[in-house]
Amino acid sequence: MNKSAIHTESKIFDIEKIRTDFPILKTIVHGKPLCYLDNAATTQKPQVVIDKLVEFYTTMNANIHRGVHFLSEISTKEFEDARAKIKNFINAKSEKEIIFTKGTTDSLNLAAIAFGRGKLKSGDEIIITGMEHHSNIVPWQLIAKEKNIKLRVIPITDKGEIIFEEFEKMINEKTKLVSVVYVSNSLGTVNPVEKIIETSHKFDIPVILDAAQAIQHLNIDVQKLDCDMLAFSGHKIYGPTGIGILYGKEKLLNELPPYQGGGDMIAKVTFEETTFNSLPYKFEAGTSNIADAIGLGTAIDYVSIIGIDAIARHEGELLDYATDRISELPEIKIIGQAKKKSSVLSFVIQNIHPHDVGTFLDFEGVAIRTGHHCTQPVMDRYNIPATSRASFAMYNTKEEVDTLVNSLKKIIEVFN
Amino acid sequence: MDAELRELYQQVILDHNKSPRNFKKLDNANHSAEGYNPLCGDKINLYLIMEDDVVKDVSFQGSGCAISKASASLMSSIIKGMKKEEVEKLFEKFHDLVTGKLTDEKEIEELGKLAVFAGVRDFPARVKCASLAWHTLISALKDGKSVVSTEE
Numbered sequence: 001m002n003k004s005a006i007h008t009e010s011k012i013f014d015i016e017k018i019r020t021d022f023p024i025l026k027t028i029v030h031g032k033p034l035c036y037l038d039n040a041a042t043t044q045k046p047q048v049v050i051d052k053l054v055e056f057y058t059t060m061n062a063n064i065h066r067g068v069h070f071l072s073e074i075s076t077k078e079f080e081d082a083r084a085k086i087k088n089f090i091n092a093k094s095e096k097e098i099i100f101t102k103g104t105t106d107s108l109n110l111a112a113i114a115f116g117r118g119k120l121k122s123g124d125e126i127i128i129t130g131m132e133h134h135s136n137i138v139p140w141q142l143i144a145k146e147k148n149i150k151l152r153v154i155p156i157t158d159k160g161e162i163i164f165e166e167f168e169k170m171i172n173e174k175t176k177l178v179s180v181v182y183v184s185n186s187l188g189t190v191n192p193v194e195k196i197i198e199t200s201h202k203f204d205i206p207v208i209l210d211a212a213q214a215i216q217h218l219n220i221d222v223q224k225l226d227c228d229m230l231a232f233s234g235h236k237i238y239g240p241t242g243i244g245i246l247y248g249k250e251k252l253l254n255e256l257p258p259y260q261g262g263g264d265m266i267a268k269v270t271f272e273e274t275t276f277n278s279l280p281y282k283f284e285a286g287t288s289n290i291a292d293a294i295g296l297g298t299a300i301d302y303v304s305i306i307g308i309d310a311i312a313r314h315e316g317e318l319l320d321y322a323t324d325r326i327s328e329l330p331e332i333k334i335i336g337q338a339k340k341k342s343s344v345l346s347f348v349i350q351n352i353h354p355h356d357v358g359t360f361l362d363f364e365g366v367a368i369r370t371g372h373h374c375t376q377p378v379m380d381r382y383n384i385p386a387t388s389r390a391s392f393a394m395y396n397t398k399e400e401v402d403t404l405v406n407s408l409k410k411i412i413e414v415f416n
Numbered sequence: 417m418d419a420e421l422r423e424l425y426q427q428v429i430l431d432h433n434k435s436p437r438n439f440k441k442l443d444n445a446n447h448s449a450e451g452y453n454p455l456c457g458d459k460i461n462l463y464l465i466m467e468d469d470v471v472k473d474v475s476f477q478g479s480g481c482a483i484s485k486a487s488a489s490l491m492s493s494i495i496k497g498m499k500k501e502e503v504e505k506l507f508e509k510f511h512d513l514v515t516g517k518l519t520d521e522k523e524i525e526e527l528g529k530l531a532v533f534a535g536v537r538d539f540p541a542r543v544k545c546a547s548l549a550w551h552t553l554i555s556a557l558k559d560g561k562s563v564v565s566t567e568e
Contacts, residue, residue, distance in 0.1 A: 030418060353479075353480060353485075355481035356481050359421070359539065371455070371456055372456075372457055385457040410417075414425070414430070415430065415434070
């Protein structure tokens, strides 16, 4: 069955109904209605997710696995059901390929340590892009230092796109891994991951995708993409904080050593030796974040009902509209002008520092993010200290974009 | 504009942001320091000419928000001619002002032009912006050359 067909098309995208699903959107900030445009940092939660967390702690709380009592059986079932929902959402082959983590950063650290210990040796090379979030740079740097591995970086253009030819030139017999961001959190660029994966696989090089900014905007089918691992966070897709996913192909995960040791990840322990549990438990040491995993399952249900393609279409319209409106202001320069972008609008204003922009907008009720967005190399690339970033979600409206633009006009007036 | 916001961004601050005073490098500086706020990327290079423990000349360069730039600019225009101990005392008062510890109206008035930073106390996230230049100054006074960070 065609996955995107199940997800969408026939549905009506009812923005008013969606907005009422998110109680926090009624908040008044400094006397103005909240205009929440900081969705790339975290998304708000629909009532069903909030309710699920309350329901869990009210009626189901118990530790999972091994328990033989009533509550433990319920919580185990809910937890494993959530795993199955995530497996279906990204179309993984099996639940064994879905590992619960704390979030994208945790997932990438798991990947770096397990892959690094299991597969990398001195002299090997790893390729990343020039637009990675720090969480897809630092874990690799740590393992690179430990194992004497070289980290190579695909350069990016002024528009914020990777230079593919440079990537092709970088690949050699020492290249053992490619780890790239699917959608850039500071530029909005959607990278050509299909092409990157196809090219890498020609040389039998596995590819890891940082999908922290992709999972909530794009229809992701890991089998179709053929990526070897994929990381994302629950809180960026309308789920709770503190829960994330590392998807990995079963064969690859079986070849890797555990990340952390402890309870739940073992089959048999003696003081002489330990045999490890099967997948995915081998990578889930200790008591998992049970409630938030279940909450993430509910968030996935919610997103699936609305339809990721419908969400993407709505957000695409908002991004186009915001780009057009902001381009009307000659004092503003948009940072990140890739052909294919997703929901992120980063910009700088002549002679006004992003932090002043952030404080001003707050008083208009507008929440945006200002700073380096954990992508300092990107800021260095464009020779700027920081940007202001508006990022859109399914519940944002064109009226909110107008509020943003009108507030920006006011700031420009005050500062000049 | 909202009253609280206007209190933060007073006209004096906006003016100093737009045309900062002493915004240059002093080639013959005998003290200097670099200040950095890793959380927001604000950077300042401070240059001092000290003669017998007196600030003979001061200048700065760098990038930052209006609050941090205006703070550096106003600071540079006030401390010229002051003794080292006077500068250090002034910094203590200034710090108390922006963190809301200094509430006595008369004492605030004694700070002169620096009193425009009183509005910062309502914006805890911006205290570091206002004090970066001062931390850098104190560091430059102590050592010949050094680097300070707001996160240490």
